[in-house]
Amino acid sequence: MLPHENDRLGPHAVSVRGVGVILDRNQIIAGIDLDVATGEWLTIIGPNGAGKSTLLRTLGGLLPFAGDIELFGTPLGRMRRRDRARLVASVAQDPVVPPGMAVVDYVLLGRTPYIPVLAGESAVDRDAVAEVLVRLDLERFAGRRLESLSGGERQRVFLARALAQGANLLLLDEPTSALDIGHQQDVLELVDKLRRDGGLTVIATMHDLSIAGEYAQRMVLMAGGRVVAAGRPRDVLTQDMLALHYQARVRVIDGEQGPLVVPVRAGD
């Protein structure tokens, strides 16, 4: 069991006990215990194939699992799909961009859990979409086709759809992997602002460890389908830990916002 250093922040947004996932008879993740406090930003790191995305998709209710997962005190397995979608919003690693779809229609898809299956959207849904477009500075793109936008603009539209869901928990699977370094910072600043202003809880997977460490309040290091380290970024991002689990040669520098991980080539 992990240390519950964040208990003082309030009730848990996410509580995971002994969770395992088997896909095609392969055990992808096993024995996962995890607590995430409401309003917290937790980043999951780990080498390729560690099970980060699987854990994220499991938390989003998209995979069958063994064990117990509670979201805001309600067992995930007992939630109806629509209720879950009002509580948890996901941004996939490489979201599908429907050909020809306008930004405003794409963001409106986020209102799906509020719109009856065979009905159209209401004025409330349209207002919610308009509000999100303004909040993310996307109004001028409202009528543009999603595929005509740049990578950074698209990422904001993906976020907008997730925000339109009105969910309290935001799951981001490598939200910056397709972006240049400036846009990475833009997107993560935006998410952090939304988290602080709107009381969102954020769970993200990330590959860039320096940036990951700067934005996360807490980190989880996964390897081989298990959690191998958890804690503040400076406790997880250590040279020994990264050498052991990533087989990487790195130097860890103390930065203003968190440890900075610099890859170094092997010397003679």
Place this chain on the structure above:
Amino acid sequence: MTVSLPRRSRAGAPPPSPERRASALDQREGRRAPGRLSLRWLLAGVLAVLIAGLAGLALGPVGLSPLGVARQLLDLVPGINIHSGLSTREAAIVTDLRLPRVCLGLLVGATLAMAGGTYQGLFRNPLADPYLLGVAAGAGMGATAAIAAAHGFGDAAVAGGLGTPVLVPLAAFVGALVAVALTYLLGATGGRYRTPAVLILAGVAVTSFFTAIQGYLQQRYAETIREVYTWIMGRLVTAGWHDVLLVLPFAVVTGAVMLAYRRQLDVMSVGDAEAESLGAHPRRTRLVLVIAASLGTAAAVSVSGLIGFVGIIVPHTVRLMAGSSYRVILPLSAMFGAAFLALADLGARTLTAPDEIPIGVVTAFFGAPFFIVILRTSRRL
């Protein structure tokens, strides 16, 4: 060592003012609301149906004035009594001969176009058409078997003496539904990998299987080839109101289901996984819509034969011209599909009168060049 990094602050913009929020709302309500069916396009669709219908009624071996035809139609409406100016014989041509045929064309066209658009959305595949899951092969085999049986045992001996006009549509309908059911059972249940692509591949397998049986039957009963071929090329039979009444309930019910699910098709455009995370039920939607689209298509082809091209060209033309949301595509496909097939049938029976051209030939011969023009001039590609 401490390194400080510069930070950008685009996200730190001041909170939106009420005016900016209002402008975003205006954009949704006005021109920039691509997901909603605009009044302009709705009127264009209704107009297309009216024009095609009137043309289908007025033109033919006996030319009639469109105004007289319109009056004659109004006269048919209960409670309205006006004199059309048509002679009794002309009035009979309109109401007994052409009207049922035009109605059949409208119904079949609307159903095929909507089913095609639905399949394209369900499988996120622009090449999908109503025959994707084996409807055509099943219907073809059923019709061939019925025609062969009629030849083998004599027309009067099969189907309790009802004869081929009843037996062929019935066999085609049953064959189509058996084929789709088989495709769905093979492709969507039981197996480990239940993705839409597996369903499409199962459709390919079932199509090959039924086509093989049909080929054997045609070879075995060679005298049926001409009749089968005529059926396959498509023809709007003119057996009075019988066929219209046969198709009508299927077209209405399945059309209503497809229209009701048009928003769900938009949700499914982001793929099954993301649709699920949005709270939708993509598999349930796919099952409901496969049943609806197949049932409608089976009813349509059972009376009209295998009219190709409508189910693929009409939804794509609508998509290119009016928008990519299924809330636009499905209703407009129904209207323009209806108009297109009514006009194609007009061509089929007038271009080489008194001979008829198979309607499938007309739809492809005129539809293909038209579609190429749309493809090349559309700004959306």
